[in-house]
Amino acid sequence: MFKHYVKVALRLIKRSFLFSSINMLGFVLGMTAAFLIYLWVVDELTFEDFQKDADSIYRVVTVDKFDDGRLVKKGNGGSAALSNAFRKEFPQVEDATFIRREGQRPFFLGEKQYEADVAYVDTTFFRFFSFPVLSGDPNRIHTEPASVVISDRMARKLFGTDNAVGKEFQGVYYGPVAYYKVAAVIAVPRKSHIQADIFFTGSEYLKGSNIVFGSSWGPFTEALVYIKMGNIRMTYADRKRMSLLMKEHTGDDVYLMFQPLKEIHLHTNFEDVAVRNHGSLSLIWLFSALALLVIFMGAFNFTTLSTARASLRFREIGARKVCGAKRHALVMQFLSESIVQAFLSLVLALALTELLLPFFNMFVGKDIRLVFSWEVVWFILLGILGIGVLAGSYPALYMSSLNPLLAFKGGKISGKKGDFIKGLVCVQFFIAILLVICTSVIFKQLYYMQHKDLGLDKENVVSVKTNLWYEVDAYKKEVLKNPNVKSVSMGTQIDNYLEGYDVESLKEFTWQTNDEMSKMKAAFLFADGDFVKTYGIQILKGEAMKSDYDAYWRYENRMVMINETAWKQMHVEDPIGIETNLGKIVGVVKDFNFSPLRKPILPVCIFYTPENMYSLHFKIAPENKAETIRFLKELYERMNPGQFFTYEFFDDALSRTYAPERQQGYVSLIFTFIAILIAMMGVFGLVALSAQQRTKEIGIRKVNGAHTERIVKMFCREYMLRLAIAFVVACPVAYFLMHNWLAGFAYRTTLSWWLFPLAGLIILLITLLTVIGQSYRSASQNPVKSLRYE
Structure with missing residues (x-):
């Protein structure tokens, strides 16, 4: 029986290919956008997951004390000597380590020159962190002079292969050319906040001076310090004792806090010069909300068109009931049709996601793969099943309850059933108007930031590190x-x-x-x-x-x-x-x-x-x-x-600081475009179905003297009312959201009143073009064709 239902469903899709395509395409676009954002969100939330004991690792954060007694985060790190002191004096600290980032330095291999990010690390660093070792022994850098650990990226850049152990290259920094031998090659995952190309032992830093890095306190000993906690829980008294270490040895009146490793990427709320690209929790919420809105629009569109199209099948239902079809069989037929379309949409959405993923990765600067866990797969399947049931249940229950004699007379969905469709269309208009307003405000703020007088001349200034x-x-x-x-x-x-x-x-x-x-x-x-x-x-x-x-x-x-x-x-x-x-x-x-x-x-x-x-x-x-x-x-x-001459224009560097706002703007723009496209496909489908359903009415009106323009106005009037309702609801919601968003900027543009009617006008014009185009074609047909069987 199920096989029969599937065959009938596929036959229906083929017979009504235009409506089925519109119905499925909106859903496919919504799911594709949601899948891409889901993959991006999961990628953002799983930073540091590759570390073996990630849940037990904390980064030391220094906290400054203001005159009024307030404690505020000052920055990350402290003296590298903290690492050794924590291991010796605090039994609850299972292990500790440090790393000092030194930025980029020049290196040479033959005649070729390269730049690489350099770091100095503690003797415990490679046992503390779980960076995959591809070849060699990283701990040899602490016992063999002039030996280094390099990342897999640096190995491929220098030698064209990951197998670089024993190979040599040269570098220069404040002195004559030095020769280095590769002791090990490690993989430095993209989803680690620690990013470096070449790792030296900490004792090499300031070698030749009276400072022993990792043991000495005071100036020039700053580093990023990490601890790994054992089963003993740290108390307030312990943290106070740890803070006193800094005051005893350096005189700095600071307080130490401990930031969980997994919170560094998304929850760092202070200036963090050690991490190049922090994530943004607000961006995750924004993109997730946009993805939900778009997939809801796709689902609403799917449900709306499925319900509206059912009104064209009165005679089919009447014939089935006269021939003895039971109500549960008709319900199963409608449900199976919707579920089949929903699953076909899922397959197409997954294929489109895979196709668009390389372009999406270029846009967000990541290397995301289409991988789902079994939990997510089951969630998607149940979601698709639910949407299929939702889209099919309303027409199934309504149509299967029709009197077969009335069904043969034809009709249309009206009353409360028609209100259901009108309500879904209003929701789609609401989402589209909301997204247009929000996107306009984001780009207005971005323009304001890029063109505001900064009190300096940013043009034609070149900066060179030296x-x-x-x-x-x-x-x-x-x-x-x-x-x-x-x-x-x-x-x-x-x-x-x-x-x-x-x-x-x-x-x-x-x-x-x-x-x-x-x-x-x-x-x-x-x-x-x-x-x-x-x-x-x-x-x-x-x-x-x-x-x-x-x-x-x-x-x-x-x-x-x-x-x-x-x-x-x-x-x-x-x-x-x-x-x-x-x-x-x-x-x-x-x-x-x-x-x-x-x-x-x-x-x-x-x-x-x-x-x-x-x-x-x-x-x-x-x-x-x-x-x-x-x-x-x-x-x-x-x-x-x-030395390398590596330059950058100041206006480019300044522009880079607005990357989060640009990303928000462009993603909002893309989602707004998708939302409008889905909404207009829904309107197009509904107008086409309504015109087909009201073919006889249109014919009678034309015979009685109604002009084509009047019939087109009749269709437009219906959608203008729904659009007006959506506009009235969307404006205060958009104002509330964007007022709060702009509050995060010390210098911000005004929330101009004209953005709201402009958004409504944009959706109005697109809707009118869609409605007029489809309704005019139906209204301009010869009325004889619609009335020839009456």
Whole structure:
């Protein structure tokens, strides 16, 4: 019997191919979007799952104490010596380790040059973490001089194979060329927050100085510290004792907190310079909500068209009942038809997901595969079965209850049955209007952030990471001989400007007025005297500071510049000449913003500390950019042999900080397009079915003198009412959602009133085009054809 039902269902799909295609296509698009987002969400939620003891591992986070007693997260890490101290003094700590990230360094193999991310690790690192070892023994780096562990990516880049144990390459950093031998190759999974290409033993860091990295405390010993907890639970008293270790050895009044390893990717709510790309929990909620809305639209569309199409089968049902068909058999027939279509839609959605996955991976920057667990497979199958039953049950129960004599007369679904369809159409319009409004606001905010005056000139500024701080003056003199280079400044690198520009990372700035000491928290920016000229920052009061390299090391003539916000918070009429803990204030600059506009402008102190400056910034002429870059590169490599000239335009770096907003905008745009497409396919199908159902009515109206335009207006009027209801409901919901979303930005665009009617107008125009196109074709037919059998 079931085989018979399936055959009839397939025959029906073939006979009504247009309506079946529209019905299934909307559902397929909705499921495909939902599958892609599901795979992305699962990928985001499973970071660090490859680690063997992930649930027992914690990262040490330092917490600063404000004057009012508040504890706020300052950053990650602490002294590398914490690792050894935790293992020795706290029995509840099963194991501990550290890693120090050192950024990119140049390496060589023959004539080829490469850049690689370098890290120094504790002797316990490779037993602590479960990075898959592809070849060799990682622990040999702690016993064999000049040996390193490299990642599989680096092995393929250098040697073209994962089997690189025993092979050698060269590197240079603050000294002569050094030769390194590969002791092991490990896989560094994409879903690890620890990303490095070359691992050195920790004892190699600062080798030759009086600092023993991993044992010494104090400056230059900072690292990321991790602990693995045993069965003994850590108490508040234990955490307090651990925090005292830092104060005893370094004098830093900090408190230590312990962040679970699995929470690092999504739940880090402070500036984390150790992790390049954090996930966003709000983005997961947004994408999940969008996926649910779209799949609901597909399911609503599927149910609506299945219900509406049933009204064309009155005579078929009457004939079956006259021939003795029982009601349960008719119910099973309708249900099987819907379930067959639902399962066909599932197969097509899975195929489309597999087809689109490479493009989706390019868009989100991942390497996601179409893999489902058995739990998810059963959930999908039950969901499809449920939607099939939902789509088929309403027409099945209604149609199977018809009197066969009335069924032969034909008819249409009306009353409460018609209201059900109208309600589903209103829901689809509601979702489409809601998505159009939200997407418009997201792009309006993105445009606002990209074009807002930041208080500086971001165009044509080139930044280069370098170690030239001790001989930068000679290089600057040579560079400025080129007329295309307008200014040069040495400062901190772009991606670390203002040292984690966050209220949780501010440092103490003190000054003396009227015989009393005042203080506040401020962000520190390290730069030379040409910084304000290079970035076109306006000086409001005083002058630019001078940067004298020799005087700095003699602790003479130290100067500082502050921004407007710092001046206001100092509550002094004229800050020029005031002595501070950083030097004498010589100038006040207009407020500027290097950070994303999610954050407010905070007090900023700009001062010269050459040992903390690792980037050169060039203001170049807009003409002959390629030629100017080539000149800078050649000069840099001639004066700094063995070093890479790796440059980046400042406006590109700044634009990169808005990647989350762009991703939100583009994903919202895609989902909005899919939602509108599904809604319009539903409207198209309903109008076509309604016109087919009302063929006789249209014929009678035309015979009685009704013009085609009037009949088209009749169809349009029905959908305009539903659209109006959806618009009235969608506007307050969209306002509430986007008002809360914009509240997350310190600088935000206005929630303009015209966005709401614009969204309604867009959906209105698309709906009218769909309804008019389909209804006009039906209304313009010869009425003789519709009435010839009457």
